[in-house]
Amino acid sequence: MPAITASKYLVQAAWDDVPHLDEKTKAELLSSYPPHMRKARSQGIPSMGAGAIYPVDLDDIEVAPFAIPRFWKRAYALDVGWKCTAAIWGAEDPADGTIYLYAEHYRGHQLPVIHAQAIKARGIWIKGAIDPAARGRSQRDGEQLIADYKGQGLDLVNAVNAVESGLYEVWALLETGRLKVFSTLVNLKAEYKLYRRDEHGKIVKEFDHAMDAMRYLIATWSKIASVQVPDRTVGGGSVIADSDAGY
Template sequence: MNLHYSITPKQRLFMETEAFEVLYGGAAGGGKTFVQALDALLYAMRYQGSRQLILRRTYKELERSMVPQTMRLYPARLARYNASGHVWRIGRSIVELGYIATEGDVTQYQSAEYDVIRFDEMTHFTESQYTYMISRVRGTSGFPKHVKCTANPGSVGHANAKSRFIDIGAPMQVHECEGGSRLFIPAKLEDNPFLMEADPEYEERLKNLPHDVYTALRDGNWDYYVGQYFTEFKRETHVCAPFEIPDYWRRYVALDYGLDMLAAYWIAVDEADNAVAYREVYEPDLIIPQAAKRLREANGGEYITAWFAPKDLWNRRQETGRSVADIFAEEGVYLDQVSNGRIAGWYELKRRLEPAPDEFGQLRPRLRMFDTCVNLIRTLPALQHDEKHPNDCATEPHEVTHAPDALRYFCDGCPLPASVPGMRDEEYRTYEEEFADVMDY
């Protein structure tokens, strides 16, 4: 039976690719829900006896998007819908429409097997929900196995989508990754000429949205999205290639430590109070002595003006009477306590990220980072506003908070700028003088 639908080249790629994981997404209006529904129909017809699952985060989202989309798209002569079970039967094939509202909802699929699982708005799902459901793509049918996703930037799953699909390499190319091949297909408003023709005023209505929302939905920028806290961050502005840091620049280390992650950053500050993060340690599962040893190894004998750390590392443990800071000191790493004022620290970090005129009148940020600080670059733009406390950052997903927290401690420590060699005043001393005093001590 012939079906006649108009699709774009990118939608065709989404439907025909052999990659295991696929993300088609970015801008609003890219025809994402349509291509998910159509691809599910054609797959079901081609592979009779196959099982597919299309997921939204909540039941209401399912009822508002995928259910009406499939109702409009699926011919009555080919497909029958069971409204109570949200199941389409297409010949001997099954397409389920489901939702996962909470972390515990994944257990309803514990014994299920699917040939294809489709996440409509992948970024609405947490990383743990997504990775659990991938394990349900299995079976002995011999049919092609896929995880196919559509999404806009933002929401709780933004960091997961960005790290799995955007950060791995160039778009429109299949990349071999651990667990299977992946493909990212960027969707722009211009990629959907059918919408532009049917609703030419759509883009103008988007302009009524707040600027950050418009930017995310119009351009599909994965470094800039709805709910993003550090909208100041721009990869092209804040990330630079490594360069030789002058000896006289003051050097600091700021760290966030827990058994789940040690995130530490070496940051140099010049005489104009411009800072650059030039070294990164980002490792989980290190007990305190191991963490201290790892920091000493990474430091390699550099003189550090201060090792900034949050005050909770000075909390004494009831069973030993010693704090994390005490144990670090026993291992030769002497931490400097900061107040850990969250909102004040975030605001100071925003100030450093915001470009300002330098001594030559050129706009430049007061904080940059080497491109070798890959986890800082990945997680800083992933931080979102806390829904209940909009002046603060959200603490979930927790994995993306470690590196930004370390930068916040750097800001909270009120680091001093360097003094230029040959210029003396009462407040600043040269690097050589400070280092000599420490060695004598």
């Protein structure tokens, strides 16, 4: 179960968890609701109605994991905080420009050195973007926290943090099928289902660390996405493109 806080977890209850409902009753109940409310009523998934920030069904963007080709551009974005630090990695298919979110780091109550180790393990060469405020209690705190992460060897730039334009950029990619999510990103998917605005149109700022990281990644993509540079050469300057295979 994805953790919301150290003491709270996200639990979804579906009609299949209610033994007294038979299939006929479920069908009758389902037909009584409009299409946009059916998953909310039958599966416990929040309605993708006016309150949802990204009104695109998760089923339409989720894909099975696959090996990312070496020649695809990659990048990640980082949303940091004591309660939860989230990082989301993406890779771009050069054939059609589709970005695949393929990995996540999601952990709370740890020092920057611990998070940095996990991030570097996924590819120290991959460039990242970080929230400019870095969840600091003040701007000075935020700047120091960014310095702490850079001091751990992470190649970071300040993320583009224009909220509404960033949300629109992500939504446009989702709507046109150019942003996909690996099915293994359980925390990102859990947040996606609950990411919404309140009755006044304001973003509900809770359980949204992966959503913020996703927005930073897309908004800053053109500045940080890169292909891995071959890491070894031989005599005469010829390049070994794959250090594992040797050629």
